[in-house]
Amino acid sequence: MIVTATVGQQAQAAARASDVWKVYGSGEAQVIALRGVSAEFERGRFTAIMGPSGSGKSTLMHCLAGLDSVTRGTVMIGDTTVTGLGDAGLTKLRRDKVGFIFQQFNLLPTLTAQENILLPLSIAGRKPDPAWYDTVIDTVGLRERLGHRPAQLSGGQQQRVACARALVARPEVIFADEPTGNLDSRSGAEVLNFLRNSVREHGQTIVMVTHDPTAAAYADRVVFLADGEIVSELIEPTADTVLDTMKKLDAPAEVGN
């Protein structure tokens, strides 16, 4: 069974993949990481991409964000066609339209938290909107820690700084790859709450890759990947429904038809 995610209207899509294929290597060593994935990610919503390890989650995210090229198909961010952009175009895209949160090593060790947060803006030569900046800082709750360097912050605090950095530029879409993968459950919950709030209260678009059902439950919608294909999706998920779907996907008899 191939399920094409079709939630939302085209005009509202912050990011869109159409029939995206991604093939690594060739011959014997060939790996097909994505097999004709089509998906849309609505503006102002929090979407999780779930799936077992090796199912192509990260690959899909990298392709969507223009970090990796697709073998076939097209990717769009807002009204920009990402596929076919050169380095300069991709750099501009990342500056203006995309924010990132990685699993780890999100921050520059030489800069303070505040400098890290403002880095994308200063690189682009833009000034932060002071009101928005204040809002972001207050939401992440790091005002006292702004002068600290990454080494002086806990893992959860570091990830919150990374979130703030992604948010402060108000990108079209933020991509997060297992942002809580390295955190304990409490810090993880803090970060996830923060991400959900930024969607609910400020209309930010977030696409998050995770393999943790609890984390996925924070999203408005979950897209399931298996073997490089979208196999299912859930709207308004809970940890239980996500877990159920995962179990179903794991049982091969029930999938594929």
Next chain:
Amino acid sequence: MFRATLKSLLARKLRLLLSGLAVVLGVMFVSGAFVLTDTLGRSFDAVFSDAFSDVDVNVAGKPKVALSEVEGEQVAAPVPASVVDRVKAVPGVADVQGVVNTDGARLIGSNGKVVTSFGPPQLGENWLGESDLVKLREGRAPQADDEIVVNVALAEAAKVKVGDRVGVLTLAPKKEFTLVGVFGYSGGRDSVGGVNEVAFTTPVAQQLMLGKPGVFSNVTAQAAGGTTPEALRDQVARSLGADYEVKTGKQLADDASAGLKEGLSFFNKILLGFAAVALLVGTFLILNTFSIIVAQRTRELALMRAIGASGRQVIGSVVLEAVAVGLIASVLGLAAGIGVGALLAYLFGKLAGGLTLAGLGVPPAAVIGAFAVGTVITVVAALLPALRASRIPPIAAMQDVATPDRPLTKVTVGGSVVTAIGAGLLFLGLGGHAGDNTLATILGGVLFAFIGVALLTPLISRPVVALLGTIFAWSVPGKLGRLNSGRNPRRTAITAAALMVGIALVTGVTVILDSAKGSISALAEDTIKAELVISGAQAGPRPPSFDPAVLEKAAAIPGVRLVDGEYGDMATLNGERTWVAASSDVAALEKIFGAKATAGDISRLNPDQMLLSSDTAKSRNLAVGSTVNVQLSRGEARTYTVSGIYESSQLTNPVVLPPQAATDFAIPQPIQGFVQLAPGTSVAAVQPQVERLLADSPEVSVADRAAFIKQQTSQLDTPLRMIQILLALAIVIAVLGIINTLALSVLERTRELGLLRAIGLRRAQTMRMITVEAVVISIFGALLGVVVGTGLGAAVVRALKDEGITDLVLPWGQMVTFLVLAAIIGVVAAVLPAIRAARINVLGAIAHD
């Protein structure tokens, strides 16, 4: 463990090659020096054994004043013609020649200038006819008093041909001769070892080269069949007595060759000095490379520990890597050294006028030196990082290793101690408290000072780099680059220290030489009261001289008040060697050089009187009225009475003899002339008139005082340039170090660079960031170098205060140049690492583990 080491070595070959390059260069100098001296040494041996091949026994007079190579040309006492007959009478002698053959025959070329030589003598001799060695190539032998023949190389250098009238300067002023022939040597050679030769008829040669008729410089004899040269030598020596030195041709060849080899060993020492500088800088580089490699391999090494490797095995793996790098660098360095040695030997042979080179040889010393130096230096430099590697805990494999900011206390304390030792040694050496070991003490002091400052650098680097960085902090990439250069003080420090060494040495030497120049010109400016000066630039061991008749004629020019010609010679005073001068007009001492009498009368001098400087009088324990036995280069010893003593200064000679004494000087002609004009006389009017008088003395010219002072001090420019060029090598090595550090840093920060690119840093901005880091490091190094160099230079200048270097002149222009140069070096060094950083694949970097 061995395989793991080998694998990691291969994985980082480029990096290691880069740091190994410094060792390669150092080793190249070491082995190059040995190869050069060996090749040239054997070439000299061959040349001289050939040149003296037709001499079995040689008889020469003992020198009146024995001099070493550096003190000047030694003048042998002439041998009376009667010795020829006495030798002829010795049984076993087949043939005897009286030979005139001494240095100092300067041919004037067709352009009116004297043909100069850098080193090889310019011999004036009597023509002894053709032999197995000497062959006329063109023309005929000299027969009349105004006929000469010269060797082919000299005729070509002077651009003269058979039939030309040519001028020759000898002990006598310029004389004109007809060139009636040119000669060469067996094997088609145009000269023997670059020596220029002018051959006169025997009486003319005796008069012009030895100063009197009926004497020879030496007498050569050939043994009859059945008599060995050694046996004949002993026979001749017995019959002539102790007044003469009797040697075999082989001994002569060995002596001559040994003299040149002494000069070569000086050259050898210079090359070894540069090898030392290259290796010192290289040590910093290797230390840095291995430190970074160990830091980068922390996880890998920790994993090894976790799976059971001992700390010793970890050290072993790092040291093994160092040995491999050292060996490879030594092999490459040796090969390069052989190439450089051969090239230098070839150039030297060319410069020396076609020295036929013996085959290229690689002496054992070159091989042993190369491997010892290359391997030992590399291993020693890698030892510290190896120790650090062994202390990595196994747990580091599991942890996310943030490089902890280790406290700098230990390094700083160590650095202070080492710097203090260096300063102490410098104080001892420069203060003249180290006796015979002065040079070693000073060099040791400089070495310790460098290492000490290098150890202190991490501490200094924080504030200085922050300050330097603010200059570049106006853009985001600039700011990131500045922060990067400050993030690992040790690494920045060692990289900068490598650059410091070269720049400090150049700055130090420049400070010393500029101060010397400044002091001399200030003194000359203040004291020399002569409007015009006659002098020439010295090329080779012999100072230029001019016709003494010029002095009288110049004195007759209207408006000239006083003319003084200065003569000089090495003599013995009561058996001790010293430099003595004679003034054509003693009054000049007061009137031109501003000397002040401290005892007796220094305004006049009888033929049997002498004047002393106060220093000489004191050190020799002499006073007005003392009698002194003086032996000059020529003639018999004479007794003079001290009639006056003057205050010593930089411009006064230790001893002044009456003008009559100059005829017995090695060079019996004035070497400098000073012309004082009456007030109101135009210098421009007198100068051309004096110039005309010098038409027959092409070695010298007349200049106004300012030009003369400039000419005198500009003699220091040549050594300065040479040192600067050679030390540029140390700077080049340091640039390699900067490239290396940056390349390694870029590699280390792959993930970070990926992140920056992911959040929107453009390629050009990435490159700018790396460039700023490089520029900050190199300017920091240059700044350190300038400061340390100035300190060292100033210390030496202070120590030389008594030698007359009274003014400290700081070369501000040069210092600014170095800083600008450093900025350029930084930009250049950043090119490759920056391109590499800009090319980093964003996705790959983020996924990088």
